[in-house]
Amino acid sequence: xxxxxxxxxxxxxxxxxxxxxxxxxxxxxxxxxxxxxxxxxxxxxxxxxxxxxxxxxxxxxxxxxxxxxxxxxxxxxxxxxxxxxxxxxxxxxxxxxxxxxxxxxxxxxxxxxxxxxxxxxxxxxxxxxxxxxxxxxxxxxxxxxxxxxxxxxxxxxxxxxxxxxxxxxxxxxxxxxxxxxxxxxxxxxxxxxxxxxxxxxxxxxxxxxxxxxxxxxxxxxxxxxxxxxxxxxxxxxxxxxxxxxxxxxxxxxxxxxxxxxxxxxxxxxxxxxxxxxxxxxxxxxxxxxxxxxxxxxxxxxxxxxxxxxxxxxxxxxxx
Amino acid sequence: xxxxxxxxxxxxxxxxxxxxxxxxxxxxxxxxxxxxxxxxxxxxxxxxxxxxxxxxxxxxxxxxxxxxxxxxxxxxxxxxxxxxxxxxxxxxxxxxxxxxxxxxxxxxxxxxxxxxxxxxxxxxxxxxxxxxxxxxxxxxxxxxxxxxxxxxxxxxxxxxxxxxxxxxxxxxxxxxxxxxxxxxxxxxxxxxxxxxxxxxxxxxxxxxxxxxxxxxxxxxxxxxxxxxxxxxxxxxxxxxxxxxxxxxxxxxxxxxxxxxxxxxxxxxxxxxxxxxxxxxxxxxxxxxxxxxxxxxxxxxxxxxxxxxxxxxxxxxxxxxxxxxxxxxxxxxxxxxxxxxxxxxxxxxxxxxxxxxxxxxxxxxxxxxxxxxxxxxxxxxxxxxxxxxxxxxxxxxxxxxxxxxxxxxxxxxxxxxxxxxxxxxxxxxxxxxxxxxxxxxxxxxxxxxxxxxxxxxxxxxxxxxx
Numbered sequence: 147x148x149x150x151x152x153x154x155x156x157x158x159x160x161x162x163x164x165x166x167x168x169x170x171x172x173x174x175x176x177x178x179x180x181x182x183x184x185x186x187x188x189x190x191x192x193x194x195x196x197x198x199x200x201x202x203x204x205x206x207x208x209x210x211x212x213x214x215x216x217x218x219x220x221x222x223x224x225x226x227x228x229x230x231x232x233x234x235x236x237x238x239x240x241x242x243x244x245x246x247x248x249x250x251x252x253x254x255x256x257x258x259x260x261x262x263x264x265x266x267x268x269x270x271x272x273x274x275x276x277x278x279x280x281x282x283x284x285x286x287x288x289x290x291x292x293x294x295x296x297x298x299x300x301x302x303x304x305x306x307x308x309x310x311x312x313x314x315x316x317x318x319x320x321x322x323x324x325x326x327x328x329x330x331x332x333x334x335x336x337x338x339x340x341x342x343x344x345x346x347x348x349x350x351x352x353x354x355x356x357x358x359x360x361x362x363x364x365x366x367x368x369x370x371x372x373x374x375x376x377x378x379x380x381x382x383x384x385x386x387x388x389x390x391x392x393x394x395x396x397x398x399x400x401x402x403x404x405x406x407x408x409x410x411x412x413x414x415x416x417x418x419x420x421x422x423x424x425x426x427x428x429x430x431x432x433x434x435x436x437x438x439x440x441x442x443x444x445x446x447x448x449x450x451x452x453x454x455x456x457x458x459x460x461x462x463x464x465x
Numbered sequence: 466x467x468x469x470x471x472x473x474x475x476x477x478x479x480x481x482x483x484x485x486x487x488x489x490x491x492x493x494x495x496x497x498x499x500x501x502x503x504x505x506x507x508x509x510x511x512x513x514x515x516x517x518x519x520x521x522x523x524x525x526x527x528x529x530x531x532x533x534x535x536x537x538x539x540x541x542x543x544x545x546x547x548x549x550x551x552x553x554x555x556x557x558x559x560x561x562x563x564x565x566x567x568x569x570x571x572x573x574x575x576x577x578x579x580x581x582x583x584x585x586x587x588x589x590x591x592x593x594x595x596x597x598x599x600x601x602x603x604x605x606x607x608x609x610x611x612x613x614x615x616x617x618x619x620x621x622x623x624x625x626x627x628x629x630x631x632x633x634x635x636x637x638x639x640x641x642x643x644x645x646x647x648x649x650x651x652x653x654x655x656x657x658x659x660x661x662x663x664x665x666x667x668x669x670x671x672x673x674x675x676x677x678x679x680x681x682x683x684x685x686x687x688x689x690x691x692x693x694x695x696x697x698x699x700x701x702x703x704x705x706x707x708x709x710x711x712x713x714x715x716x717x718x719x720x721x722x723x724x725x726x727x728x729x730x731x732x733x734x735x736x737x738x739x740x741x742x743x744x745x746x747x748x749x750x751x752x753x754x755x756x757x758x759x760x761x762x763x764x765x766x767x768x769x770x771x772x773x774x775x776x777x778x779x780x781x782x783x784x785x786x787x788x789x790x791x792x793x794x795x796x797x798x799x800x801x802x803x804x805x806x807x808x809x810x811x812x813x814x815x816x817x818x819x820x821x822x823x824x825x826x827x828x829x830x831x832x833x834x835x836x837x838x839x840x841x842x843x844x845x846x847x848x849x850x851x852x853x854x855x856x857x858x859x860x861x862x863x864x865x866x867x868x869x870x871x872x873x874x875x876x877x878x879x880x881x882x883x884x885x886x887x888x889x890x891x892x893x894x895x896x897x898x899x900x901x902x903x904x905x906x907x908x909x910x911x912x913x914x915x916x917x918x919x920x921x922x923x924x925x926x927x928x929x930x
Binding site: 171172176178180182186187189190214215217220221248301308328333335337350353439440 | 498576598599709725728729730733734736738746750751752783794795796798809833847848850903907910915916917
């Protein structure tokens with residue numbers, strides 16, 4: 147493991163005519179202020195908001211920001227989890243504890259239910275992430291949600307890099323990247339017509355490292371998977387996959403006990419672990435700061451399907 | 466379907482490869498967030514410049530570089546070192562990669578030892594005003610590209626005009642493809658002089674002009690050995706050292722606080738809080754648009770259509786933490802001494818600093834809709850947290866981006882910047898954008914479709930609109 151010390155700054159030539167700075171604003175303070183502003187704008191302007199919550203680190207940080215935005219009131223909307231049925235037990239337990247602790251309502255849309263009654267068919271490759279779109283759109287319709295907060299970050303993926311903070315979806319839930327509303331200053335336009343809804347991304351401008359630094363600063367609890375632990379894993383498609391009910395090694399593939407952690411905690415069928423000794427937030431920050439592999443590149447099989455996998459899913463209504 | 470280098474992903478990611486090391490490590494020591502936007506004509510090499518900046522600053526991670534090499538090779542570039550199509554780093558949409566153009570603004574994030582950056586990479590073609598306005602409205606700096614062979618073009622003047630209009634505090638002009646004019650100092654000096662003339666004509670702060678080659682990498686991150694005559698900073702050096710909007714503005718500005726919502730929890734108190742302690746809790750949530758506020762400050766509340774009221778700040782809350790003082794752009798909640806009827810859309814300001822409210826809005830609009838604006842139209846105006854109906858009065862004219870004079874016009878067409886008078890359904894305490902960029906900005910929204918029609922900039926009330 148490398149040192150946590152930042153690389154020495156290169157000498158910076160003085161810019162001509164640069165006025166002295168009156169005050170400097172910390173990165174995390176600026177990001178937090180922007181996110182809280184967005185959360186409050188959306189709650190003020192929409193009728194029926196809900197927040198996508200999976201128990202993953204980004205949605206945990208987003209929910210933490212919501213508790214701050216509306217303090218001392220309770221978080222004024224329900225949570226929605228699109229459960230693929232292949233989630234890690236620890237994450238589901240964490241999800242339920244969080245909902246209980248904050249006194250919130252949780253709506254679960256289950257991919258398994260759709261497969262059981264034939265509305266969806268299991269894919270040949272076993273990954274269930276693309277199957278989430280239908281239950282998600284149905285839940286939006288049934289609950290008449292007019293806006294959904296999502297924990298998407300623009301640094302995750304090149305299609306997400308293009309998305310506005312408030313993103314209009316048509317009556318089929320579709321995103322049209324070629325025809326987005328201009329988004330100006332910090333004035334967010336959430337107007338929509340009957341049948342349309344909006345996806346709001348309050349942590350768009352955060353990076354993976356910002357998220358981890360904020361988790362440390364705010365002492366935010368996460369599912370234990372995010373920290374190094376021993377687990378039975380096997381190699382599959384170049385990733386370390388946990389042995390579990392929905393994730394079994396192929397013939398001849400050895401199972402090994404390795405010390406691993408997860409950078410993302412999605413569906414077990416497409417989420418890989420990384421080998422790591424980082425068992426504290428500080429160690430994770432040091433690791434993330436020096437990694438050479440992007441978050442999704444390291445651990446998400448679903449984004450490797452094609453160059454534009456995320457864009458194609460988002461056009462269909464995915465988050 | 467593309468293939469993935471599976472060996473890399475399975476590698477132990479905690480073992481560092483020094484050569485490919487992502488420099489995110491530097492973010493641990495950064496001092497702030499700097500937002501910048503790019504503007505450039507088609508084929509000026511803007512995407513390549515951005516790609517070069519990211520590549521040479523060593524903030525592109527190994528798997529992204531591999532993917533870049535693969536796609537570069539597949540699209541006719543060699544894909545080896547030095548023959549990467551760096552534009553692919555930012556052109557993320559399927560259609561963009563297929564056509565080799567940038568369709569919409571993309572946001573990129575990177576850090577160096579000095580700063581964390583948010584880059585709004587704006588397309589330069591067709592809908593230039595719309596995209597430049599979107600990217601530049603929040604920018605601390607804007608980079609305009611000029612092709613060294615072509616010099617200042619009409620498009621350059623337009624970009625500088627829009628950036629000037631939006632009062633982007635730092636303007637950087639990158640004279641690109643300097644390698645294609647043999648690093649000619651005289652050529653660069655001529656262009657720099659032209660830029661200075663245009664900027665002076667527009668009333669812009671003096672731009673930072675520098676010679677670069679995005680393709681080769683001259684003066685982007687590393688100083689070029691070919692331009693010994695240039696003594697200024699590299700592009701990255703500038704980005705690391707220029708002041709942000711808030712650093713430049715905030716200290717001098719008067720306190721402005723548009724109320725987002727009223728926090729009055731009563732029955733819906735967060736768990737673990739004492740109901741007795743919060744029985745009468747009432748605070749006004751919002752983000753500080755300008756200036757600072759301290760406990761004890763006298764403030765004035767302005768509501769559309771109501772007389773002004775004065776009171777005192779008795780508390781500044783940030784999620785359970787009580788602050789003595791807070792500065793823009795902080796999101797906080799204010800408690801006030803007097804029990805007043807205050808709602809979303811009202812403005813709380815330092816007493817004695819707020820201009821008279823008015824229902825007449827003299828403004829410049831950057832028209833962003835394909836359907837033209839005609840006098841007499843009913844629109845919505847979103848200013849701060851207030852949204853009001855408004856009627857379009859007269860159109861005084863359209864900005865001529867050639868010489869920045871005003872041309873007579875009966876309507877505003879897509880990408881026009883026009884001077885208009887709007888009649889609001891209520892009174893707002895608007896202030897000129899030139900003095901208060903956050904309180905002088907507004908949106909024009911279509912009441913039927915809900916689409917954003919224009920970016921609005923409040924003008925001086927005395928102007929002959």
